Amino acid sequence: MPENEPNQNEMNLPPAEEENKVLEPEKLPEEEIPLAENLPVEPEEEKKQKPAKKVKGPVVWSSLLLITFIVSAVCGVFLTMVPADTCGIQDPKENEKTEENSFNFSTNNKKKGDVAWIKVYGVISQDSNSGPFSAPSGASAIAKKIRDAGEDKNVKAIVLDINSPGGTVASVQNIYSEILNAKKKKKVVALFRDVAASGGFYIAMAADQIVAEPGTITGSVGVIMQAGNVEGLFEKIGVKITPITSGKYKDIGSAYRPMTDEEKALLQDMVDDTYSQFFAAVKAGRPNVTEENLREYTDGRVFTGQRAYNLGFIDKLGGEDDALKLAGELAGIKDPKIISSKSDNLREFLFSVGSSMDNKSVVKQLESMATPSVAYLWIQ
Numbered sequence: 065m066p067e068n069e070p071n072q073n074e075m076n077l078p079p080a081e082e083e084n085k086v087l088e089p090e091k092l093p094e095e096e097i098p099l100a101e102n103l104p105v106e107p108e109e110e111k112k113q114k115p116a117k118k119v120k121g122p123v124v125w126s127s128l129l130l131i132t133f134i135v136s137a138v139c140g141v142f143l144t145m146v147p148a149d150t151c152g153i154q155d156p157k158e159n160e161k162t163e164e165n166s167f168n169f170s171t172n173n174k175k176k177g178d179v180a181w182i183k184v185y186g187v188i189s190q191d192s193n194s195g196p197f198s199a200p201s202g203a204s205a206i207a208k209k210i211r212d213a214g215e216d217k218n219v220k221a222i223v224l225d226i227n228s229p230g231g232t233v234a235s236v237q238n239i240y241s242e243i244l245n246a247k248k249k250k251k252v253v254a255l256f257r258d259v260a261a262s263g264g265f266y267i268a269m270a271a272d273q274i275v276a277e278p279g280t281i282t283g284s285v286g287v288i289m290q291a292g293n294v295e296g297l298f299e300k301i302g303v304k305i306t307p308i309t310s311g312k313y314k315d316i317g318s319a320y321r322p323m324t325d326e327e328k329a330l331l332q333d334m335v336d337d338t339y340s341q342f343f344a345a346v347k348a349g350r351p352n353v354t355e356e357n358l359r360e361y362t363d364g365r366v367f368t369g370q371r372a373y374n375l376g377f378i379d380k381l382g383g384e385d386d387a388l389k390l391a392g393e394l395a396g397i398k399d400p401k402i403i404s405s406k407s408d409n410l411r412e413f414l415f416s417v418g419s420s421m422d423n424k425s426v427v428k429q430l431e432s433m434a435t436p437s438v439a440y441l442w443i444q
Contacts, residue, residue: 177401178220179391180213188231188263203235207242214246221251221395223387230263230441233338243270251394255387256280263440269349274378275387280369284442285362287339291317338438352376
């Protein structure tokens with residue numbers, strides 16, 4: 065067969081199949097294909113100014129954590145982020161350290177000091193605040209702090225920061241007893257601020273030593289009982305109270321009628337007995353004070369820190385640094401540091417608002433007028 069003669073099979077192929085065999089895939093017209101050169105180009109400045117897409121996840125979690133922290137602060141519950149142990153295995157020694165760090169004066173149970181600084185501010189009484197923002201600052205709360213400090217192995221000494229005119233008898237004696245118990249294990253130093261009178265002076269008698277500023281107002285060793293009388297006010301507004309009692313002394317000290325001489329004598333005897341307990345505590349706590357000075361300056365009078373130092377009622381003149389240094393010397397600490405918790409600052413701020421609102425309420429004022437109480441309290 066001649067070389068230029070076409071193959072019969074190729075000649076018999078249909079025209080469409082032959083075209084498909086040689087043609088490439090069909091292409092769109094050029095005008096329908098968007099070329100990169102024809103696309104609009106954003107200026108570089110607009111690209112930079114274009115805000116990035118917001119990630120909602122981290123924002124939501126941050127908000128939840130913030131809300132949780134605020135709620136926990138108000139409720140007095142704090143969350144601590146602790147890294148997980150490797151493979152869930154914990155060293156038994158770590159458990160012992162955790163038990164030792166049960167006293168919550170430090171942050172995240174990591175001790176940063178060795179001196180517990182406990183404040184006793186304001187009138188000392190049992191906590192009766194009922195609001196959600198009220199601080200647990202009554203005598204029971206203070207006594208618990210002292211008790212916890214006495215049991216904590218990391219606490220070497222205790223400083224009682226006192227700025228109080230005193231308080232009710234039982235509440236003062238509750239704190240006094242806890243200080244005596246803590247003193248069996250720790251060294252205790254009392255620091256007098258502006259005022260440490262009556263019950264504030266009483267609780268300091270349980271301390272090992274006392275520090276005060278020269279201008280501190282202290283003393284007021286004595287007992288006071290006040291019974292209000294609103295009989296005249298009730299007559300003006302047309303209110304009359306008719307008590308029904310099981311005995312003639314059951315409503316003794318009532319604010320709705322005058323007090324009889326016989327009732328006054330009974331209450332005076334109770335006040336004198338309560339005073340003898342105060343005097344005994346001062347005599348036991350300040351053995352270096354002479355009997356003459358002890359009798360003369362325990363008649364309810366107030367005096368300065370300088371006079372108290374001269375008489376032997378306090379041991380040293382000074383402030384915070386002096387009290388801390390003295391606590392370190394008594395406990396054998398070279399560089400004493402205060403155990404503190406920064407997380408308490410928010411609680412103190414929030415609770416201060418609620419506590420002040422509770423104390424200023426009309427109900428509280430009426431209760432204090434209608435109910436007489438025996439107190440180691442200096443009345444200005």
